[in-house]
Amino acid sequence: MEQRAHFITLSTPDLDAARAFYRDGLGWRPLLDVPGEIVFFQVAPGTVLGLFDADKFVADMEGTPADGRLGGLTLSHNVDSPDAVDATVRRMVEAGARTVKSPQRAAFGGYHGHVADPNGLVWEICHNPAWRVDADGRVHLGLVDDA
Structure with a gap:
């Protein structure tokens, strides 16, 4: 496996607040924005930061709500x-x-x-x-x- 990460995806309990902070507050341009689910920002050559709604993140991982906490x-x-x-x-x-x-x-x-x-x-x-x-x-x- 190459020593490289292409996506950094984080579970976020308030996707709307995260979107407003990064897009509106800091002026970042979304690469892809799926309301209620996830927003992606390119943060470096070949690297994307994804902010994933916590409930959707948990469902995607087939886990429990505790699994979606950021720490x-x-x-x-x-x-x-x-x-x-x-x-x-x-x-x-x-x-x-x-x-x-x-x-x-x-x-x-x-x-x-x-x-x-x-x-x-x-x-x-x-x-x-x-x-x-x-x-x-x-x-x-x-x-x-x-x-």
Whole structure:
């Protein structure tokens, strides 16, 4: 199996709030939007984020409502500067997010903050000066052996 994920699909208890937050609040354009079921956003080359109504998610998994809860997950979004971290966190809060961790210096030497969308999905907004992506898509985390 290739070391690649094409879709990140998350169960969301309030699809309408999620849609409004990402589409209307943040200005993201849906790739596909099926009201009452799921909305897809392309978030990177070849990568799609799907926000799936929790009840439909559970039914799709043939599980119980407890199986559809989101837990232990954070999505990260890297930006070009500490000012961009502040601006992005501010925009997300204005769009309906809740601040989890105010922007601040990070242990790894960068700058970051955490916000939760209207359904509790936590985003880390981060500036890491050592992080980069090559033209071919290879990620470098800025480690000594990361040549």
